[in-house]
Amino acid sequence: MSLKSSSVKIKIPKLLKQRLNNKKIKQIYKNFENSLDINQNFVVSVSGGADSLALAFLAKIFSIKNRLNPKFLIIDHKLRPESSKEAKLVKKLLKSFFINTDILSWKGKKPTKNIQSLARKKRYELLFAYCDKFKINNILIGHHRDDLFENFFIRMLRGSGLNGLVSLNTKSKIGNKNLLRPLLNQNKEDLEYISKKVFNFYVNDPTNKNEKYLRIRIRKLITELQKNGLDKNTFLKTIKNLKDSNFVVDFYVKQNLLNNTFFSNKNNQLMLNKNFFQQPHEIIFRAFSESIKLIGKRYYSVRGKKLDRIIDNIKNDKFLKVTLGGCIIKKVNQTVIISKEQ
Secondary structure (H helix, E strand, O other): OOOOOOOOOOOOOHHHHHHHOOHHHHHHHHHHHHHOOOOOOOEEEEOOOHHHHHHHHHHHHHHHHOOOOOEEEEEEOOOOOOHHHHHHHHHHHHHOOOOOEEEEEOOOOOOOOOHHHHHHHHHHHHHHHHHHHHOOOEEEOOOOHHHHHHHHHHHHHOOOOHHHHOOOOOEEEEOOEEEEOOOOOOOHHHHHHHHHHHHOOOOOOHHHHOOOOHHHHHHHHHHHHHHOOOOHHHHHHHHHHHHHHHHHHHHHHHHHHHHHEEEEOOOOEEEEOHHHHHOOHHHHHHHHHHHHHHHHOOOOOOOHHHHHHHHHHHHOOOOOEEEEOOEEEEEEOOEEEEEEOO
16 A cells, blocks of 8 residues: 655655566565555564565655554563674664664563574563554564465364464454554565565574474474475465455354443443354354453463353353463353453
């Protein structure tokens, strides 16, 4: 989307314009622009890797053309001794391309287990806090097509349902924040091409080759599957078909919430009637999860196994009261009441 209302001529700095004149980069930018339907300021998360540097360049061009004033943020997780030095190097590099950045650092003690998952959680906490400070609700993330495939296999191995398998979308919402992924239809190779042609640089994180991490093992598995006949375009069609099916399920989840819940403003409680729990399990699960997120004011859904156990106990009349996701959940006669934990 481009804003055309002003007659003032848009001036792109010569250095950026030269890079954009590359035929392949120009086409990638066109795809990027078509994927990003936004006319408000946004935040761009930059790590220094090829994906995020390409995102920074494309977002800068977009912001100039649309007269926006985005914030570019470098996230320093401080999980490697050299990470702070790399962050400063990326900041200096981007400044030479008219992209001013702030560095957000993960301070305090670092985990020794589940590192990637906790780092991701902390990254979003830093981004959301920054967005709240500057009253910005849109965050651009550099997820690309390969991330889509990796996410599918990771979720499948974890036993995720349909919603988890297709959870990466060009736009998703956490609280009042819009997570935008305008590169989701681009190959990783395209983004590496931009980083090399525009910046002649990107950070190679050694953890991207460390097979102790599940994502890296999945990446290797996909490469092997390609050698044995996996076609990524066909795989993409499969994911699209699953997304279409997921959209139908979402419709019935919303109907369940609309028809079988009542919110009490006086007590700040959400009440779920008996019919709420007489739907197919997936409909109940998603609607219940959304209810807990709403009342608990949480960004993320609660763990699936815990929720499954509670649903089973409610349906089998073995449930009285439990705390979960910042909420108190209790059953009174045939009604389940969700209130925020004090």
